[in-house]
Amino acid sequence: MDTILRIDMSAAGGPKATTEPVGKYAGLGGRGMTSMIVADEVDPLCHPLSAANKLVFAPGLLAGTAASTSGRISVGCKSPLTGGIKEANAGGQAGQALGRLGYAAIIIEGQPPGDDLWKIIINKDGVSFHVDNSCRGLGNYDTVERLSKIHGEKVAYMTIGQAGEMKLLASSIACTDRELHPTRHMGRGGVGAVMGAKKIKAIVVDEAGTTAPQAKDAAAFKVAAKSFVEGLKRHAVTGQGLPAFGTNVLTNVLNEAGAYPTFNFKEGRFEGASKLSGETLAQLETDRGGLATHGCQRGCTIQCSGIFHGKDNKYVTKQPEYETVWSHGGNCGIDDLDVVAELDRMDDDYGLDTIEMGVTIGVAMEAGVIQFGDGQGAIRLLQEVGRGTPLGRVLGSGAGVTGKVFGVERVPVVKNQALPAYDPRAVQGIGVTYATTPMGADHTAGYAIATNILKVGGFVDPLKPEGQVDLSRNLQIATAAVDSTGLCLFIAFPILDQPDTFQNLLDLLNAHYGLKLTGDDVVALGKKVLSAERSFNAHAGFTAVHDRLPRFFEQQPVAPHQATFTVTHKELDSVFNW
Amino acid sequence: MLVTVKLFATFRTGRFDVAQQEHPAGTTVGGIVDALGIPRSEIGILMVSGRHVDLELQPAPGDTISIFPLVGGG
Numbered sequence: 136m137d138t139i140l141r142i143d144m145s146a147a148g149g150p151k152a153t154t155e156p157v158g159k160y161a162g163l164g165g166r167g168m169t170s171m172i173v174a175d176e177v178d179p180l181c182h183p184l185s186a187a188n189k190l191v192f193a194p195g196l197l198a199g200t201a202a203s204t205s206g207r208i209s210v211g212c213k214s215p216l217t218g219g220i221k222e223a224n225a226g227g228q229a230g231q232a233l234g235r236l237g238y239a240a241i242i243i244e245g246q247p248p249g250d251d252l253w254k255i256i257i258n259k260d261g262v263s264f265h266v267d268n269s270c271r272g273l274g275n276y277d278t279v280e281r282l283s284k285i286h287g288e289k290v291a292y293m294t295i296g297q298a299g300e301m302k303l304l305a306s307s308i309a310c311t312d313r314e315l316h317p318t319r320h321m322g323r324g325g326v327g328a329v330m331g332a333k334k335i336k337a338i339v340v341d342e343a344g345t346t347a348p349q350a351k352d353a354a355a356f357k358v359a360a361k362s363f364v365e366g367l368k369r370h371a372v373t374g375q376g377l378p379a380f381g382t383n384v385l386t387n388v389l390n391e392a393g394a395y396p397t398f399n400f401k402e403g404r405f406e407g408a409s410k411l412s413g414e415t416l417a418q419l420e421t422d423r424g425g426l427a428t429h430g431c432q433r434g435c436t437i438q439c440s441g442i443f444h445g446k447d448n449k450y451v452t453k454q455p456e457y458e459t460v461w462s463h464g465g466n467c468g469i470d471d472l473d474v475v476a477e478l479d480r481m482d483d484d485y486g487l488d489t490i491e492m493g494v495t496i497g498v499a500m501e502a503g504v505i506q507f508g509d510g511q512g513a514i515r516l517l518q519e520v521g522r523g524t525p526l527g528r529v530l531g532s533g534a535g536v537t538g539k540v541f542g543v544e545r546v547p548v549v550k551n552q553a554l555p556a557y558d559p560r561a562v563q564g565i566g567v568t569y570a571t572t573p574m575g576a577d578h579t580a581g582y583a584i585a586t587n588i589l590k591v592g593g594f595v596d597p598l599k600p601e602g603q604v605d606l607s608r609n610l611q612i613a614t615a616a617v618d619s620t621g622l623c624l625f626i627a628f629p630i631l632d633q634p635d636t637f638q639n640l641l642d643l644l645n646a647h648y649g650l651k652l653t654g655d656d657v658v659a660l661g662k663k664v665l666s667a668e669r670s671f672n673a674h675a676g677f678t679a680v681h682d683r684l685p686r687f688f689e690q691q692p693v694a695p696h697q698a699t700f701t702v703t704h705k706e707l708d709s710v711f712n713w
Numbered sequence: 714m715l716v717t718v719k720l721f722a723t724f725r726t727g728r729f730d731v732a733q734q735e736h737p738a739g740t741t742v743g744g745i746v747d748a749l750g751i752p753r754s755e756i757g758i759l760m761v762s763g764r765h766v767d768l769e770l771q772p773a774p775g776d777t778i779s780i781f782p783l784v785g786g787g
Contacts, residue, residue, distance in 0.1 A: 371757065371783035380722055382786030387721050391779040393763040409730075413786075414722060439786070457786050582787055589785050590758055594765065628785045695763055 136196070136239045136348055137161070140262065142255070144333050145186055145245030150253065152262035157239045162648070164196035166222040167619025167664050168240050169211025173220055174667040176242070179674035183215035183325070184302055184332040186246035192233070192293075193241075195621015199234025199348050200356070202643050203364050203436040204623040206231040208293075208310060214324035216304040216491075216533055217550040217575040219672040223326050226431035226440075226623065227310030227319030228291035232342040233257075247334050252300075256286070258341035270336050272297060274484035274521070275309040275317035278337060286339050288315055293338040296486030299327030301523050303531035305491040306331065309483060312431050312440075318453040319431050322488040323577065324552060325533075351649035359642035366636030367436045370629035372591065377439040377625060378428045382457040383413035385556070385584075386465075392588055393695040394561035394597065397465050398507050399497035400547045400554070403561050403693045407470025411460050416472060417441070424448045437625055443476045452480040455489075458578075461556035462493020467500055468507035478517055485521040487531065492517065494534040494553035502541035545687050550575035550677070560688055560698040562587045562597040567607035567702055571682045571710045573668035579624055581611035585631065592631035600702045608710050616661035620644065662713060669711060679708050714738050714774035716745070721781045724751060742778060743768030749780075757783030 137157050144150045160168055169191040181187035190212050197205035208230035214221035233241070236257060247253065254267040270278040275296045282292055291311055298306035306327030309317035350356035368374040376384050389395040390408035397405040409415065417427040423444035430438045431453070441454025455463075455475055463469065463478040482489045496513050499505065505512035519527030529540050534553040538546030547554040552575025559566025564583025572580035583606050587597035595602040617627055620640070630637045641652050672681075688700040719731045728749060736745060742759055746768065753768065758781040761772050772778055 371755075372785035376722060376782065376784035377786060380784070384722055384784045385786040388758065388781060388784060391719070391721075391760050391763060391781075414725065414730075578787060584787065585785065588758070589783070590765070591783070591785055596765070598764070624787070625785070 136234060136237055138237055138239060140238050140241045142241065142243045142262065143245045144243060144247045144335070150247060150264040160239065162650070163619055164198070164239070165193055165207060165209040165224060165618050165621030166211070166615065167660065168193035169209045169222050170220060170664050170668050172240060172242060173211045173213065174671045177213050179213070179671050181213060183213045183218070183329060188213050188329055188332070190243040190326070190329050190333060191240055193239065193621065194230040194233040197643060197647060198230045198621060200350070200647060201347065201434065202360050203367060203434060204626055205621070206234070206432040206434065207621050207623050208233065208321070209618070209621060210308060210321045210326050212326060212329045213675070214575070215302070215328045216325040217552050219550060219575065219675055219677055220573055220668045221324035221326060222574065222618070223321035223323045224618070225310045225319040225321045227312050228432055229293050229310045229340050230621070231433055232291045232340040234348060235342045235345040236340070237348070243333055243335070246332060251334065252336040253334050254337045254339065255335060256339045256341065259344045267336065272300070275486055276484050279311055279315055279317050282337055282339065283315055286341065289343065290339055290341040292317065293340065295327045295330050295336060296484055297521050297523065298486045298531055299331040300336070301528065301531065302328040302331045303520070303528065304328060304536065305488050305495065305531050305533045307486050307488050309486055312453065313433060316453060318483050320483065320488070322490065324575065327486050350647040352646040355646035356643060359639050359646055363636065363639040363643060364436050366629050366633055366639055367626065370632060370636070372628040373437045373625055377437050380413035380417050381427070381439050381441055381454050383416050383455070383460050385457045386412040386460060387414065388588060389557060392561065392597070394558045394588065395461070395465055396547070396556065396558045398468050399466060399501045399545060400558060400693070401545070403558050404695055405465035408465060410470040411464045411472060411475065413457070416454065416460070419472060420444065420454060429454070435623070437623070439625065445473065445476070451476045452483060455479040458556050459489040459493065462490050463496070463513065466493055466497045467513055469510045469513060471510050474510035474514065477514060481514070481517045481521065487520065490555050491533045491553045492520070494547060495530050495537045498534045498538045498543050498546055499530065499541065501545060502543050504541065547685060548576060549684060550681055552576045557584055558693055559684055560693045560700050561696055563600055563700060563702055564595060564597065564603040564606045566684055566688065566700050567603045567707065567710060568611060570684050570707050571607065572611060573665065573672050579614065581607045581614055582627070583607055583610060585628065591628050598696055598698055600706070603702055604706045604710055608713070611665060611710070612658055612661035614661070615664040616657040619660055619664055665711065682707055716772050716774070717777040718745060719777060719779045721779070722784055723782050724780055739771055741768060742766060742770050742772060745778060746780060751780065755782055757781050
């Protein structure tokens with residue numbers, strides 16, 4: 136993990152790869168790595184789809200090792216959706232494979248001339264580039280199936296579907312899971328469009344012939360890895376709730392709390408929520424011969440994923456995540472898990488962010504394009520996106536564009552990125568994160584739900600403005616740090632509650648790299664990453680007025696609590712005053 | 714008093730999803746939890762009519778009590 140791979144897609148005579156030492160980026164993984172490189176190397180005023188933008192992939196610091204849950208992969212760039220800095224991350228197999236190949240980051244720059252699509256193969260012998268138009272216009276499922284006939288089933292694929300090829304603002308980059316399903320997506324911010332603009336259809340990551348990265352202190356690493364797993368298993372969230380019910384365990388929680396955005400953020404409770412809940416989903420998966428517990432990557436103890444089968448007991452998609460079940464379900468007034476699963480499959484296949492697409496369809500429903508609750512209509516709209524019809528291209532450009540095209544006032548976006556599955560009026564802490572994170576509305580950037588709703592890491596009343604800025608600030612700093620280790624963010628639940636598990640994480644990093652990191656270093660790292668991201672956005676033209684929720688959240692009360700968002704603008708402007 | 718009790722996730726196993734229950738006036742949420750045989754240490758979230766409450770709260774007739782183990786996701 137001491138090498139950066141740099142790929143120039145503009146090079147004369149075809150793309151060229153060079154390597155360089157990790158240098159000043161040593162000690163960074165995941166979002167920390169991608170954001171620091173993007174902030175250093177990308178012109179904040181560049182067009183996101185131009186040759187000047189860069190696409191930076193980075194595995195976590197412990198990728199490829201025996202540390203549990205260490206295989207997330209991040210991608211960073213200037214976002215075509217928000218116009219600001221972007222980091223998106225995913226599970227799947229690619230992160231572990233890159234870790235074993237020894238790459239701390241891959242920087243893809245430039246843009247090839249002509250219309251050919253490229254395939255990049257990365258293996259122990261280096262990097263090779265191939266013109267390959269055979270997958271043009273194919274979805275991620277067909278693309279992976281075709282590629283796996285050539286490259287086999289023991290490699291990881293990162294691909295774009297039709298949406299990325301069309302450079303749509305909601306497009307994602309897919310990573311394959313252990314079963315070679317392209318179901319784990321670096322979803323947010325239109326990262327697929329940046330890969331499409333660089334004419335890259337697929338990246339094949341082949342770890343054959345590699346060995347796991349060795350720790351500087353192998354004995355200490357082994358001890359810490361064992362204790363870390365015990366800590367994940369001991370905590371009720373990572374040891375019981377997530378394995379049994381997946382992320383969708385939250386549907387009932389948020390619905391009971393009156394914070395479940397329904398009918399495009401018009402209401403805070405959905406009558407059909409129990410039909411969509413994690414409890415119902417897990418039972419349905421088991422009844423149909425799927426799996427309620429499944430790991431998206433090798434070596435994860437938590438196993439929050441699952442496998443969803445249709446009425447014919449055949450594979451449809453992975454277990455749809457809470458965010459997806461909400462965006463395509465309750466947010467659109469749809470209470471049918473089979474419809475949600477079909478939409479999830481289509482998003483994965485076309486290569487689209489499920490949050491952005493569900494919110495976009497909700498906005499289209501508000502505009503009267505189809506009615507709320509019309510599941511078959513939602514499927515038809517998503518098919519338009521995959522086909523690239525004029526309507527489909529509007530929808531595939533996200534909720535902000537769709538709201539403007541159809542003249543809708545209630546458009547739930549910040550920095551043009553759609554809000555996730557928590558109403559900020561009924562969970563004020565997450566509203567602070569939505570408004571202020573450099574990423575655009577993103578729940579993962581400072582997951583105040585933990586403390587506002589789930590009572591993990593303490594409790595701050597979700598319906599009052601008091602304490603929310605401090606909560607969001609501390610969570611955003613901690614998250615930027617955890618994201619920079621590249622471990623799955625779900626380790627945050629035990630880390631927030633169990634000091635010994637947090638120490639185990641530090642011990643893992645210290646044993647692997649021969650460091651002496653403390654909790655204070657972690658806080659400093661989080662601040663450093665956030666400051667770099669904020670600076671990039673400032674140079675890209677973002678000001679304090681971009682750190683706001685849409686006005687309707689301050690003015691239109693949401694049932695059942697009749698709450699509005701009451702954290703003041705002055706308070707929002709103090710989030711990054713450390 | 715008549716209250717609605719909703720159970721979620723692992724608390725449903727061997728119990729119920731939702732039930733109407735009669736309890737003496739003045740019964741606390743903790744008393745209702747105890748009557749269900751749920752160890753108080755396993756409680757993650759307690760809500761009455763959509764607001765977080767403590768075990769000491771005395772619900773009013775007609776209230777809905779939602780009881781969750783410690784869960785999370787995102």
